[in-house]
């Protein structure tokens with residue numbers, strides 16, 4: 001099967017060697033089997049995105065010797081489509097407005113319970129809130145986040161699929177495949193439409209992976225748990241199921257994660273120090 005893969009960076013910092021691994025992994029997989037490699041700019045976080053980081057993404061990927069199909073999908077140009085998908089979930093009765101702030105959640109959450117990102121598990125503050133309560137906040141000019149009612153979503157899933165468990169196929173480095181069970185309930189009532197932007201990472205990813213015909217989602221292990229929630233959204237929205245590969249993460253020798261604010265492993269910094277694209281390939285594919 002020919003694959004359609006994508007690299008989907010968020011332009012809120014310069015790319016580092018971890019991104020290079022993600023990009024090269026997706027690119028080479030597509031090239032090896034005559035597939036297609038796409039680039040997607042995930043810039044829904046409008047407060048953090050910066051145009052110079054978008055330009056830098058193109059420059060750095062070019063420098064790595066990668067090529068991708070045009071036009072490049074830019075998520076901030078597609079908010080209407082994310083809202084249309086959210087609207088379908090609303091029609092199914094699966095989203096509810098939530099006005100809780102981070103501190104409201106922290107104060108009410110069980111300190112023992114966190115989501116896979118380590119954030120406090122949402123304690124259901126606005127689930128089942130009265131229409132009056134919601135209207136009052138709206139009239140005061142506040143805008144809510146929209147959260148998935150996880151229990152209702154799992155019921156809707158069961159109504160569609162019966163007892164068939166929600167799964168995804170993980171393709172390992174040697175090409176073998178393993179079927180994994182998805183556990184979206186670990187995320188609790190996740191945010192599907194943010195307060196500040198009319199989308200969320202999970203919603204935009206599933207809408208775009210489907211729209212772009214992505215057949216093989218490749219990304220780092222840090223997004224392994226995201227797949228559980230994304231598989232649930234795909235099923236609820238009748239979107240096709242891609243296969244997945246979650247590659248190893250590149251870390252500092254002390255085990256710490258690379259970050260965009262920590263630019264020592266930044267591709268531009270390495271380039272300025274004289275590294276070549278071949279050097280980067282050698283290091284990350286070692």
Ligand code: GLU
Pocket residue numbers: 008009010042205218219223
């Ligand atoms: N935009 C995400 C990031 O930069 C990656 C999304 C994905 O590959 O699904 O971490």
